[in-house]
Amino acid sequence: MKNNSALNNSMDSTCMVADEICIPDSKFPRIVVIGGGFAGLALVEKLRHQKLQVVLFDKNNFHQFQPLLYQVATSALEPDSIVFPFRKQFNGYKNVVFRLVEVEEIQPSSNVIITNKGNVNYDYLVLATGTSTNFFGLDKIAQNSLGMKDIRDSLNIRHMMLQNLEQAAITCNDEERDALTNFVIVGGGPAGVEMAGALAEFRKYILPKDYPEYPSSIMNIYLIEAIDELLSTMSDKASSKTLKYLENLNVNVLLNESVSDYDGAQVITKSGKSILAKNLIWTAGVKGQFPKGIDEKHVVRGNRIKTDSNLKVEGYENIFAIGDIAAIITEETPKGHPQVAQAAIQQGKYLGNSILNIIKDKPIKPFQYSDKGSLATVGKRKAVADLGQFKFAGYFAWLLWSIVHLMSISGFRNRLMVGFNWAVSYFTYEKSNRVIIRNFKNNNTIVKPKASNLETISKNNN
Numbered sequence: 001m002k003n004n005s006a007l008n009n010s011m012d013s014t015c016m017v018a019d020e021i022c023i024p025d026s027k028f029p030r031i032v033v034i035g036g037g038f039a040g041l042a043l044v045e046k047l048r049h050q051k052l053q054v055v056l057f058d059k060n061n062f063h064q065f066q067p068l069l070y071q072v073a074t075s076a077l078e079p080d081s082i083v084f085p086f087r088k089q090f091n092g093y094k095n096v097v098f099r100l101v102e103v104e105e106i107q108p109s110s111n112v113i114i115t116n117k118g119n120v121n122y123d124y125l126v127l128a129t130g131t132s133t134n135f136f137g138l139d140k141i142a143q144n145s146l147g148m149k150d151i152r153d154s155l156n157i158r159h160m161m162l163q164n165l166e167q168a169a170i171t172c173n174d175e176e177r178d179a180l181t182n183f184v185i186v187g188g189g190p191a192g193v194e195m196a197g198a199l200a201e202f203r204k205y206i207l208p209k210d211y212p213e214y215p216s217s218i219m220n221i222y223l224i225e226a227i228d229e230l231l232s233t234m235s236d237k238a239s240s241k242t243l244k245y246l247e248n249l250n251v252n253v254l255l256n257e258s259v260s261d262y263d264g265a266q267v268i269t270k271s272g273k274s275i276l277a278k279n280l281i282w283t284a285g286v287k288g289q290f291p292k293g294i295d296e297k298h299v300v301r302g303n304r305i306k307t308d309s310n311l312k313v314e315g316y317e318n319i320f321a322i323g324d325i326a327a328i329i330t331e332e333t334p335k336g337h338p339q340v341a342q343a344a345i346q347q348g349k350y351l352g353n354s355i356l357n358i359i360k361d362k363p364i365k366p367f368q369y370s371d372k373g374s375l376a377t378v379g380k381r382k383a384v385a386d387l388g389q390f391k392f393a394g395y396f397a398w399l400l401w402s403i404v405h406l407m408s409i410s411g412f413r414n415r416l417m418v419g420f421n422w423a424v425s426y427f428t429y430e431k432s433n434r435v436i437i438r439n440f441k442n443n444n445t446i447v448k449p450k451a452s453n454l455e456t457i458s459k460n461n462n
Contacts, residue, residue: 021118023097026053029359032113032122034103034291036063036086039323039344040128041410046352048093052359055122057115059102061086064151065409067341068418070191073148073157073281074198075206075433076425081417083151084410103129106293108316113291124355127294127305127313127321128348131286131339134302144264145280148191157281158433159440164278166436169213175276181219182277184267186259187284188225189233190376193242195281196223197379200249210434221251222267222275226258226284231384233338234374238384241393245378286339288325300327304336309366311351320355322347328367337369341408346370375401380426 023030028051033040036058047054065082072079090096101115106125113120133147146157161183168180183199185192199221207216223230223246229239230246230253246253254269259280261268267275288303298314300306304327306314311326313319323344327336337343346369354364373387375397383398385391402422409415 021099021101021115021120023055023099023120024053026095028052028095029123030055030121031124031126031355032057032120033126033128034058034113035128035130035323036060037066037128037130037323037344038341039130039326039348040126041089042345042348043126043128043322043352044090044093044096044348046349047355048090048096050095050356052095052355053097054093054095055097055099055120056086056090057099057101057103057113058086059100060150061098061100063089063410065405065414066149067190067405067408069148069151069154070195070198072151072154073161073195074202075158075162076198077418077421078433079151079155081414081421082409084414089410103291105291106319108293108319111318123318125319126351127290127319127325128323128344129288129290129325131324132289133282134285134287135282136285138259138261141259141262141280141282144262145186145282147282148195149286155438156440159436159438160279162434162436163440165207165211165219168218169211177214177218179265179276179278181214182222182275183219183279183281184222184224184259184275184277185281185283186224187282188223188227188230188253188255189283190231190374192223192225192281192283193230193246194377195283196221196246196251197249197377197382200246200251201379204249206434222254222277223251224254224257224259224269226256228256230255231376234376234384235386235391237391238374238376238386238393241384242376242378245382249379286324290321290325294319300329301335302327310354310364311347311367320351322351333369338371340374342372343369375404377401 030053032055033043034057036056041063044054044056062083062085068077068082071077086098090098101117103113103115105114111122113122133149135142147153164180168177171177185196203216203219207219230242231239243253258270259267260270262280265278267277267280294305295315298306305321305325307321307326307328308314309328311320311322313321324339326347329336350367357364375383375385377383377398381395381398383401384393385397385400406415406419409418
C-alpha cells in the first residue's frame, strides 16, 4: 500500500485540486457545463474528442428522459429504463470529466464556480440547468401537491397513487374513499394530457383486476386548464382531437378554470368549485433554475436567462445558456424558443460548434431553430401530430410518437426495456410495475367545504 506522501505526490502529478474538487490537469481550455439534461448532454457529445477539457457538473449521476416520466408515475415503466448514468454515457471520452456536485454560485469576475464540494475555475461556462415546477406563488398548493419534473417526482406520484388506492380499499368512509380515488391534474399541456390519458387507461384496464373491492367508476380523473383549449402550442385540430380523446376516456376536462387553493384533501377552483382529492399533480408551468451570480437584469419572464443570438448571456463574454433556461428574445421569438427537448438538443449541438469556432477565432452564425413538429399521446393508439403543414391524429400519430420517443432514449438496453414493456402492454393492457417499494408520506385529512357557495363535484353528479 502506498504511504500518504506517495499518494499525495501521485495525485499532484495527475490532478489540479481546487478547494477539494479534483479535476485532471489539462493544457486545453476548460469548458464547464452545469446540467446534464438534453441541452447539456448534446453539448458534451458535440465536444467529445476535441482539444478541450469538458467538465460536466450535475446534482444527479444520470441523464433522465423526461418525456416518459408520466409512464413511470403510472406504473408502465420502471425508473431505471428512462435514466442513463453519465459515466457510462461518457465511457471512452478522454476529454470529458463528470463530477457529482450541486453548484451554489458563479463568480464571473474571477471565472470561479462555487459548489457544495469546493470551487473550480473555468475558461468558458455553459448553464444548462433546466427548469423546475412553477407553482406561481401558490404556497399551499406547492406544499400539498406533486410536480412531475424528475424521476423522484414520478416515483412519488406512483407511490402516492398506489398507497391511496390501497387505503381506499380499507376505509369504510365514503367521503374518504372519494378523496383517495379522485385524481386532479392541473395543466393541459403535453405532460398533463399524457398523464390524464395514462391514468384513464389505468382505471379502465388495471383497476377492475387489482381492486375488485370497488367499481372502477369510483376513480374520477379531472384535467384542469386555465385557458379555453388543450395543447395550446399545437394546432387547433390537435387541441380539439385531444379533448375528444380524453372525453371518450371519461376524463373530466375543465377548461377556462384554475386552481386557487388546495389543502391536501380538497381542491378549490377560481370559479368556486370544490373537488375532494388526495391526489393532485401539477403540470401547469415551469420556471428556470440556475445558481446565484447572474445579474438579475439579464433574467426575463419565466426566470429564464436572456442571451444574444449566439446563446451568450448578455453582459458576459464567456458565459452561455442553453436549453429551457435560455431565452433569445427577438421579434420572431418574443417569448424565447419553446422549452422542449428538440430546441434544447439543437442549441447544445449549435453551441458546441460555436465554441470550437470561438477558440479558433472563426466567425459564428446566429442560432436558427428548426421546428421539426410536435407530438402528444393520449393513450394507446391515440395521439396527435403537427408536422409542418401536416396535421393528423390517431393510430399513425401514436406509432410515430412511439418510434420517435423510443429512438431518443439513451442506451440500447434502455430502448430494449422500454420497447419490451410497450409491446407487452400493447397486447395485454398490463402494467407490471405496481409495487410500493417505499412509503410516500401523506398525512392529509378531509376538509369539508367551508362556504355554502362552493359547488362540490362528487361521484354522484358526474
